[in-house]
Amino acid sequence: MKKLLTTSALVAALGLPQMVAADAHSNLDPNAKSGGNITVTYKDDVATLDPAIGYDWQNWSMIKSLYDGLMDYEPGTTELRPGLAESYDISEDGKVFTFKLREGVKFHNGRVMTADDVKYSLDRVTDPATQSPGAGFFGSIEGYNAVSSGTATGLSGVKVLDEQTVEITLSRPDATFLHVMGLNFASVVAKEAVEAAGADFGKTAMGTGAFKLADWTIGQKLVFEKNQDYWREGLPYLDSVTFEVGQEPIVALLRLQNGEVDVPGDGIPPAKFQEVMGDPEQAARVIEGGQLHTGYITLNVKMAPFDNVDVRKAVNMAINKERITQVINGRAVPATQPLPPSMPGYTEGYEGYSYDPEAAKALLAEAGFPDGFETELFVMNTDPNPRIAQAIQQDLSKIGVKATIQSLAQASVIAAGGEADQAPMIWSGGMAWIADFPDASNFYGPILGCDGAVPGGWNWSWYCNADTDAMAVKADSMTDPAMVDERLKMWSDIYMAVMEDAPWVPVFNEQRYTMRSERMGGDDKLYVDPVSIPVNYDYVYVNDVQ
Amino acid sequence: MVAFIIKRLLQSGLILLGVSFITFALLYLFPADPVRQIAGRSATPETVANIRAQLGLDQPFIVQYARYLGNLVQGDLGRSYLQKTEVSTLIAARLPASLLLMLGAIVCELVLGITMGVVAALRRGTATDNTLMMASFIGVSAPQFVVGLLMLYVFAVQLHWFPIGGYGTFAHMVLPSITLGILGSGWYSRMMRSSMIDVLRQDFIRTARAKGLSRMRVLLRHALPNAVLPIIAMIGIDVGIFMGGIVVVESVFGWPGIGQLAWQAIQRVDIPIIMGVTLVSACAIVIGNLVADIASLFADPRIKVR
Numbered sequence: 099m100k101k102l103l104t105t106s107a108l109v110a111a112l113g114l115p116q117m118v119a120a121d122a123h124s125n126l127d128p129n130a131k132s133g134g135n136i137t138v139t140y141k142d143d144v145a146t147l148d149p150a151i152g153y154d155w156q157n158w159s160m161i162k163s164l165y166d167g168l169m170d171y172e173p174g175t176t177e178l179r180p181g182l183a184e185s186y187d188i189s190e191d192g193k194v195f196t197f198k199l200r201e202g203v204k205f206h207n208g209r210v211m212t213a214d215d216v217k218y219s220l221d222r223v224t225d226p227a228t229q230s231p232g233a234g235f236f237g238s239i240e241g242y243n244a245v246s247s248g249t250a251t252g253l254s255g256v257k258v259l260d261e262q263t264v265e266i267t268l269s270r271p272d273a274t275f276l277h278v279m280g281l282n283f284a285s286v287v288a289k290e291a292v293e294a295a296g297a298d299f300g301k302t303a304m305g306t307g308a309f310k311l312a313d314w315t316i317g318q319k320l321v322f323e324k325n326q327d328y329w330r331e332g333l334p335y336l337d338s339v340t341f342e343v344g345q346e347p348i349v350a351l352l353r354l355q356n357g358e359v360d361v362p363g364d365g366i367p368p369a370k371f372q373e374v375m376g377d378p379e380q381a382a383r384v385i386e387g388g389q390l391h392t393g394y395i396t397l398n399v400k401m402a403p404f405d406n407v408d409v410r411k412a413v414n415m416a417i418n419k420e421r422i423t424q425v426i427n428g429r430a431v432p433a434t435q436p437l438p439p440s441m442p443g444y445t446e447g448y449e450g451y452s453y454d455p456e457a458a459k460a461l462l463a464e465a466g467f468p469d470g471f472e473t474e475l476f477v478m479n480t481d482p483n484p485r486i487a488q489a490i491q492q493d494l495s496k497i498g499v500k501a502t503i504q505s506l507a508q509a510s511v512i513a514a515g516g517e518a519d520q521a522p523m524i525w526s527g528g529m530a531w532i533a534d535f536p537d538a539s540n541f542y543g544p545i546l547g548c549d550g551a552v553p554g555g556w557n558w559s560w561y562c563n564a565d566t567d568a569m570a571v572k573a574d575s576m577t578d579p580a581m582v583d584e585r586l587k588m589w590s591d592i593y594m595a596v597m598e599d600a601p602w603v604p605v606f607n608e609q610r611y612t613m614r615s616e617r618m619g620g621d622d623k624l625y626v627d628p629v630s631i632p633v634n635y636d637y638v639y640v641n642d643v644q
Numbered sequence: 645m646v647a648f649i650i651k652r653l654l655q656s657g658l659i660l661l662g663v664s665f666i667t668f669a670l671l672y673l674f675p676a677d678p679v680r681q682i683a684g685r686s687a688t689p690e691t692v693a694n695i696r697a698q699l700g701l702d703q704p705f706i707v708q709y710a711r712y713l714g715n716l717v718q719g720d721l722g723r724s725y726l727q728k729t730e731v732s733t734l735i736a737a738r739l740p741a742s743l744l745l746m747l748g749a750i751v752c753e754l755v756l757g758i759t760m761g762v763v764a765a766l767r768r769g770t771a772t773d774n775t776l777m778m779a780s781f782i783g784v785s786a787p788q789f790v791v792g793l794l795m796l797y798v799f800a801v802q803l804h805w806f807p808i809g810g811y812g813t814f815a816h817m818v819l820p821s822i823t824l825g826i827l828g829s830g831w832y833s834r835m836m837r838s839s840m841i842d843v844l845r846q847d848f849i850r851t852a853r854a855k856g857l858s859r860m861r862v863l864l865r866h867a868l869p870n871a872v873l874p875i876i877a878m879i880g881i882d883v884g885i886f887m888g889g890i891v892v893v894e895s896v897f898g899w900p901g902i903g904q905l906a907w908q909a910i911q912r913v914d915i916p917i918i919m920g921v922t923l924v925s926a927c928a929i930v931i932g933n934l935v936a937d938i939a940s941l942f943a944d945p946r947i948k949v950r
Contacts, residue, residue, distance in 0.1 A: 143904065148728070229682055229695050230684075231684025231685075235686055297723060298728070298729055300727060315737075317734075342810070348793065349796060349897075349898060352801050510676050554677065554680055554692060
């Protein structure tokens with residue numbers, strides 16, 4: 099049954115009036131042992147555990163373990179599965195979703211979760227007063243605009259039919275809607291806890307998740323304790339997880355080597371990467387996985403000379419992507435297109451613009467710049483980004499383009515990218531797009547579509563193509579199961595059309611490298627989970643308990 | 645004396661007002677938009693405008709500053725933009741750790757610096773003197789990030805004498821205190837050395853020796869109290885230097901102080917936290933200087949209150 103809910107099969111499920119039931123006890127590991135505590139470290143403090151607010155590297159998977167939403171993912175994969183929804187039903191036109199909730203699911207305070215909580219949570223996340231960075235994801239729900247502009251206080255499209263049933267009506271067919279319901283922002287929170295804590299809710303937690311928040315010493319550590327009443331029977335395996343914050347990645351690695359830390363949350367520091375990989379004992383505990391990430395250079399199509407498509411193509415051909423991946427110790431694969439290889443819709447066999455400085459130079463001369471030109475490359479000022487920028491600068495100098503590097507704080511680079519006439523080129527490293535959910539559409543709208551090409555937007559190349567925008571709308575309205583392949587083909591076509599106009603230089607897709615202590619068990623893919631980044635705490639276990 | 649303290653307190657208030665204005669103005673002019681950090685990348689322009697209005701960031705600079713100041717005099721530092729928690733809560737949770745670390749560092753730099761300085765002055769021109777002064781030079785120049793990691797590697801990872809970072813016990817405090825204190829000890833040893841050499845040349849030292857006091861007694865009772873005076877005045881200034889150093893040292897040792905809080909807030913343009921930490925740091929520096937002045941007053945009756 100659970101296999102039915104793969105990403106593609108799921109889209110296939112859209113449009114057919116049918117009930118999909120799922121098994122709550124899926125994915126138990128026969129080798130797993132129950133009990134024990136693990137220690138995970140992070141450099142940065144945890145800003146908040148409010149699922150409507152949290153959007154950071156470190157709190158994303160924490161919130162996943164404290165809260166549940168209607169939809170969820172198979173551990174270690176990008177396959178959707180029902181979460182708090184036991185089953186769901188989709189109307190023929192793909193616009194009405196009826197979710198049947200699991201019975202007897204309890205919040206950490208013991209109260210039974212009902213359909214009212216689901217409605218409350220969705221109303222709350224879209225309420226402008228909540229200031230949720232994720233509110234925009236719910237834009238396809240009917241009544242969103244009224245809530246967002248302050249003329250209504252609740253989403254008219256979310257209706258409670260009875261204690262166990264929620265009906266969500268969309269204003270337009272949205273092939274990605276179930277993914278949206280799997281986002282942390284769609285987590286179900288307990289109203290009484292939110293109201294009791296007020297603005298300080300983010301420093302508490304009250305969900306239905308596998309773990310509950312037992313202790314939080316601000317600036318030092320958080321302790322998660324096993325939820326004994328968790329509705330997925332047999333989970334979680336661990337009794338507790340301790341997160342220690344404020345630890346430099348290099349110190350975390352030393353502590354891991356000393357047996358004090360189980361997972362260094364920020365990964366292996368670049369300076370230590372060769373050393374770790376050179377030691378067979380340590381290298382054996384390193385886990386590599388792809389992630390839904392693309393690092394790219396934006397070429398501002400509104401600023402000369404990048405308003406000339408030949409100049410943009412020439413720059414694409416001038417960049418030696420192989421060498422740039424070497425700058426980061428080969429922890430990435432060269433990219434040919436905006437989508438990362440593990441994303442459905444990726445165009446297999448497309449080679450992109452191959453590295454060819456001679457041809458680039460010729461094309462540049464043809465475009466009217468035989469002697470090149472001067473420009474600026476904006477980059478975030480933390481390692482390894484300035485080094486990558488230097489590699490780009492050297493590549494550009496070979497075709498006569500003299501780029502000055504502007505190495506700035508992250509917020510300043512983002513601000514410059516959001517102005518039409520500030521940044522001719524930006525290297526996206528440190529701010530690059532990592533998919534919010536595993537669907538091809540997630541790499542388009544805000545970063546390549548016209549919607550993002552506005553002051554303060556994230557489309558830093560200011561590329562706006564009415565044709566691809568129209569195709570994107572059409573693709574996301576394709577909820578007919580017979581059109582799954584057609585939809586993905588259409589997304590593939592969209593990205594290929596984008597590559598023809600070359601507003602980006604796709605540079606590489608970063609690989610993730612995590613490390614675990616010797617005593618930790620569980621499938622490797624749990625440690626490079628594409629959704630529960632960096633680790634799926636609900637499913638990992640330790641071997642030294644009994 | 646009381647008049648002096650009151651006058652200094654009033655001056656301090658003006659300094660803090662100036663600091664708050666300059667910091668606020670710099671943050672206002674900084675080309676990064678806090679609202680976009682809050683709103684995230686999927687936000688519509690409407691949401692962004694909405695949040696901007698809720699935070700009052702659509703108001704002119706002077707209105708924003710007046711509003712901040714108004715809350716400040718009532719003891720309200722505001723709420724963090726991203727964490728939503730009260731800034732005063734966040735600072736209160738972290739300030740004790742930073743103060744403790746500073747105390748450790750002051751003790752460390754005084755003990756190391758004064759000892760090195762006195763020994764160097766007594767052994768002036770010898771190999772001991774040269775070695776100590778070379779060591780102090782290295783102490784002043786070495787980057788704290790490197791010193792910290794080196795300390796961790798040698799004393800915690802290799803020798804297991806101390807824990808690898810963290811907070812809680814006296815053992816946790818030793819390495820970060822030394823790392824933070826080494827810089828100051830380098831300066832102090834040099835100051836102490838020259839000050840000591842000066843004092844040892846004075847007539848009253850010769851008189852003391854001439855009336856038959858032991859070398860040790862002359863040193864401890866007559867020379868040291870006079871030579872140490874310029875150092876006391878320096879401690880106040882040190883507090884300011886520590887405020888810069890703790891950002892690095894706290895980060896290396898995982899020390900949960902306000903340095904880390906400030907560092908993360910700056911990256912995320914969380915203006916209320918940046919303002920709060922800056923003001924608290926400015927307060928610490930002002931108080932440090934005030935205490936140092938008062939201490940010198942007591943220690944040296946020759947200083948006249950004007």
